[in-house]
Amino acid sequence: MPGLPMRAVAAQVMQAVEQGQSLTQCLPPALKRLPENERPALQALCFGTCRWFFQLDDELNSRLKKPLKPADRLIHHLMLVALFQLRHSEQATYAVLNETVEACRRLDKPHLTGLVNAVLRAAEREGGPTARSDYERYAHPPWMVEKLRHNWPDDWAAILEANNTQAPMTLRVNARRFSRDTYLGLLTEAGIEASATHFAPHGIQLARPVPVDRLPYFEDGAVSVQDEAAQLCTTLLDLAPGQRVLDACAAPGGKTCAILEACEGLQEVVAIDESAERLPRIEENLERLDLHATVQQADAAQTNQWWNGNEFDRILLDVPCSATGVIRRHPDIKLLRRESDILPLASIQLGLLEALWPTLKPGGRLVYATCSVFPQENQRIIRRFLKQTTEAILLDLDVPWGRETEAGRQMLPAPNGHDGFFYAVLEKPEQ
Known part of the structure; x- marks a missing residue:
């Protein structure tokens, strides 16, 4: 529906997320339907409503005498967007109420304008309800709260609180161009305003996010946007000139570029990713930074389809995972991820390790990484692999960051700092 008001478009985005689309998929086309000056507000509405969805949805359901019909579900999302503004923004109340009622009308639901008006006026008059559970208080799905409580009995609440903050904008300076x-x-x-990151040697954290076109020499490849935790992969790879390096599961290419920036004189960097749609992002990043890698579409686990038998000195395996360490950057994960996803993901992660190990040269090093905070995807994968792969050696990481686990280092999301990330480093003995 072209020409819809911003709140109506936000409701459509939220409905698409509920139906299984990520914000990365459904938000960009929605942004293009609005005037440029309204696009930042739409993005903020959608991110904020996803971030607080479980809190807002509980409140809305408690205010409705009965659920809306499936055909009217879009109006449920419209009211969620309005509740987000009432509870978590500084938008004028009258504007939220009036414009939401108008959006309901423009969505061809004039028979629901009275309900929308009554629900929102009551919400504004009565204020936010007292949270009845940790799920409401922290605005996370129940299964995730319980899993974090079990995995991190001393840290679960801090993780949930960090997930509800806005992540800082962090840069990686291209060491080939600038110190x-x-x-x-x-x-x-x-x-x-900016400061050096604590752990990543080329990282800079901005006091406030800015458009990339405001960053000096961005288009000339001076810097890239990348979280501090993700930047640490290059410090663990122990890169040296002449090495062949594999970046498995490489899209969108941030780590591929970080590897090339970190060490000049590498013999070859091979970047593979299963998604044909995401490969152009790798190429775009390489082009902007004036770097070169061998980019291939391939399932990293199917080595017979892409590997030519030439072993790698270094492998970065940043596996598909639950992404529970980057929820503050991708709050739709709260709605999209299911507990039933974790076991299949763990199977994929172990399968990738098993498949890629034979491609590593004796004396070589493999860095296993996830942006998950669940041990099931992290140290337990490494332990399972070590149990069945006697020639693999787990290195102790003498680093100032993260928590030591029984197999690797876990970083938890830090307020105004790095994302949640896990790293383990395996070496193959010389023959």
Whole structure:
């Protein structure tokens, strides 16, 4: 429906998420339907409604005498968007009420305008309800709260709170172009407040997000946007000139580029990803940074389809995972992920390790990474692999970041800091 008001478009996006689409899939086309000046507000509405969905949905359901008919489900989402603004934004109340009622009318549901008006006026008059459970208080699905409580008995609440914050904008300075200190100076000259990251040697964290076109020399490849935790992969790979490096599951290419920036003189970097749709992102990043890698579409686990028998000195295996360490960047994960997803993901993760191990040269190193905070996808995968692969050696990581686990280091999402991430480093002995 072209020409719909912003809140109506936000409701359509939320309905698409409920039906299984990610914000990455359904938000970009929705943004294009609005004038440019309304697009940041739409993005904020959709991200915020996803972030607080479980809290807002409980409140709305308690205010409805009976659920709306399936054909009217879009209006349920419209009211969720409005509740988000009433509870978590500084938008004027009268504007939220009036414009939501108008959006209901524009969505061809004039018979529901009275209900929408009554529900929202009551919500505004009575204020937010007291949370009846941890699920409501922290706005996460029940299964996730319970799993985190079990896995992290001392940290679960802090993880949930961190997930509900806005992640900082973090940059990786291209060491081939600038030192970090030099680029910090350029940011100061541009009026952008920033500081060096604590752990990543080329990382810079901005005090406030800015459009990338405001970053000095961005289009010339001076910096990339990448979380500090993700940047640490290059410090663990122990790169050296002449090495062949594999970046498995490489899209969108941030780590591929980080590898190439971190060490000049690598013999070859091979970047593979199963998704044909995401391969152009790798190529775009390489082109902007003036870097070269061998990019292939392939399922990393099916080595007979892409591997030529030439072994790799280094492998970065950033496996598909639940992404529970990056919920603050992708709040739709709360709605999209199911507990039943974890076991199949763990099977894929172990399968990738098993498949890629033979492609690693004796004396070589494999870095296993996830953006998950669940041990089931992290140290337990490494333990299972070590139990069946006697020639694999788990390295102790002498690093100042993360929590030591029985097999690898776990970073939990840090407020105003890095994402949740897991790393383990395996070596294959010389023959």
